[in-house]
Amino acid sequence: MSDILNYIQNNPGETQRLVGVKYEQLEQLIKQASPNGQAPLGHRYTQVKATRNRNQEN
Helix, strand or coil: HHHHHHHHHHHHHHHHHHHHHHHHHHHHHHHHHHCCCCCCCCHHHHHHHHHHHHHHHH
């Protein structure tokens, strides 16, 4: 499973094609299923979202 998560973390745009949900939705699903309430994608998600926000501003 970690190979899949690593690939998705490095290629968040592929999440919809691979899993059938958007990256943000996948993160929420994992977070809800996680016993400690933290998604393993969290750190990478923050980086991707910040990059997307910067790109949209330009």
